[in-house]
Amino acid sequence: MAFDPSIHAVRRQRFLEHLGEAAAVIPAAPLATHHADCEWPFRQDSDFFYLTGFDEPDAVALLLPHRPEGERFVLFVQPKDPAAEVWTGFRWGTEGAVERYGADMAYPLDQLPARLPEFLAGAEAIAFRVGRHPAVEPLVLSTWGRQLDSYSRSGEAAMGLVAPTPILHRLRLRKEPHELERMRQACGISAEAHELARQMTRPGMNEAEVQAAIEAHFRARGARGPAYGSIVAGGDNACVLHYTANTAPLQDGDLLLIDAGCSLEDYYNGDITRTFPVNGCFSGEQRELYALVLEAQEAAVETVQPQGTAEAVHATALRVLVEGLVELGLLAGDPDGIIERGDYRHLYMHRTGHWLGLDVHDVGAYRLGEQPATLEPGMVLTVEPGLYVSDRLAVPEGQPAIEARWKGIGIRIEDDVAVTDEGHEVLTAAALKSVAAMERQAT
Incomplete structure (x- = not known):
């Protein structure tokens, strides 16, 4: 450049x-x-x-x-x-x-x-x-x-x-055309690395091998390297939100969650999360939860519009997740009450995104006093709902105990989305995320 x-x-x-x-x-x-x-x-x-x-x-x-x-x-x-x-x-x-x-x-x-x-x-x-x-x-x-x-x-x-x-x-919150083009490049390189990682992953590999391939691709394509500590988390490790040890073997039957993006020479970043089965085939429970997170993520992405808010993006994803978890029996009760009380937080404990730019968690206010900040063309945010089913957090009183068949499933799907005059642009669209794509295997 x-x-x-x-x-x-x-x-x-x-x-x-x-x-x-x-x-x-x-x-x-x-x-x-x-x-x-x-x-x-x-x-x-x-x-x-x-x-x-x-x-x-x-x-x-x-x-x-x-x-x-x-x-x-x-x-x-x-x-x-x-x-x-x-x-x-x-x-x-x-x-x-x-x-x-x-x-x-x-x-x-x-x-x-x-x-x-x-x-x-x-x-x-x-x-x-x-x-x-x-x-x-x-x-x-x-x-x-x-x-x-x-x-x-x-x-x-x-x-x-x-x-x-x-x-x-x-000033930094609204990206210039030059900045958006640089972020497209960072997101494109990051998406290539995720596609490479999914195609190469096999049971018996180590998380570190996948991390090395991702970060080697970043460097080979001219990036400085990873924008943050890459998360390559197999099985139950995916239920640790900022897991960065990346040293465990990948087990047949587990999912692999990869949260990784590159940083360019001028510091513009990509930030993508994808989750897929290590052996190329979802179990029934994995597929149900993955389909739910994907539904929530796609609904939240559609909420990214001028004059919308990041708060509405989160609320959209949260509503889809809670209603789906009630249907699956992982939560019980009226969705409005569950959301109001926060009874979902043992399964989904973070917000749905953050600003992105020169910093991965980029600068800019999310609220202006009592009001959420309004989305404007040029702003870029991540959209990243997830579900993390483990024994780490206590089940809230009145909510069902978690059956063993669900435990150890951690899923997050994250894209980088720019607000445009007409709606939005998914900068990371080249990283596939459909159920069918996640089950493809390298030949």
């Missing part, structure tokens, strides 16, 4: 328009060590990347609407250093920050303490996310503190700290 600085320039301009006269300080992510002096693979802060496209650690962006044109986007970055680059790789440095990334000015990071006061001077407020950036926060607070100390002489000081994240996250 060719880097296009104009995409980030447009985002910065929109952000500046919303800031008013507040000066924003947006830090990049630092490197993180996991043992001794070895570092985790770098993952940029999503807000910083959204505004700059700059993918190096320990940088700081200043967005300064109170300054003149040509002084409103300032980057502090690690300088060019051949000795350091021998060990840790290429750096763009201050020249690259200007020439490639469009900064009006760029300085070495070690100049931030000295230069920050001059850039924040005259701003009505300072937009900074407190509690997240321990290396930068003391500099911001001390700069503001000095402004307050000198107010009686200068008559100038920022009125307070404000959070930039509500503005940024509202």
Whole structure:
């Protein structure tokens, strides 16, 4: 993918328009060590990347609407250093920050303490996310503190700290056409990996073998790798929502739940869950529960419409699941009462989806005060109902005990769905999910 600085320039301009006269300080992510002096693979802060496209650690962006044109986007970055680059790789440095990334000015990071006061001077407020950036926060607070100390002489000081994240996250919630295209690509690669996994799976394999094949496909197709810890859960392991051990053998007669998606070089993600029989054939109980989850999921997907709500998507899936579980004898009573009391939660204990974008659980409000947020074109959410039948949670009083024939069945079906002007687009449609497709076997 060719880097296009104009995409980030447009985002910065929109952000500046919303800031008013507040000066924003947006830090990049630092490197993180996991043992001794070895570092985790770098993952940029999503807000910083959204505004700059700059993918190096320990940088700081200043967005300064109170300054003149040509002084409103300032980057502090690690300088060019051949000795350091021998060990840790290429750096763009201050020249690259200007020439490639469009900064009006760029300085070495070690100049931030000295230069920050001059850039924040005259701003009505300072937009900074407190509690997240321990290396930068003391500099911001001390700069503001000095402004307050000198107010009686200068008559100038920022009125307070404000959070930039509500503005940024509202902007990020509605995806641009460029973002939607990148998410289509991430979802397409993720769907290919799921199809590959289903075709290769056989009894006697290990969960780890399937995980390795999925993640190898991500890398082979040019993705960074998995967007999150891949879940490859056979049998009863599928009843653990965030199971990531992925070390158990796959048993004949069990289901395999795979929740996996890739992340692209620019961090856009896919997030797909599929569940299928290890041996290529559902048992009677497995088929009944799978068909029920599929019905709930397809009904919920149809609920994704402009002016709808994520709350309605969840409610639709929940209603189908509860009514179906009553028919199967796994729940008893009036569906309205079961839903109101939460008597289904030992079988379905999570919501039906989340926003998706630069982050897998992407930013954006689900509620605005007492009202659920309205779905608008450009928003992308997952739709992922499931059922998990085990002894882990107590059966609510008045509900039937779970017969042994149902236990150990865990099923989730998840697609990524974009809201469009006309309705919705299922970005992950290439990953099959019908009962017949799940029972196909490789020849």
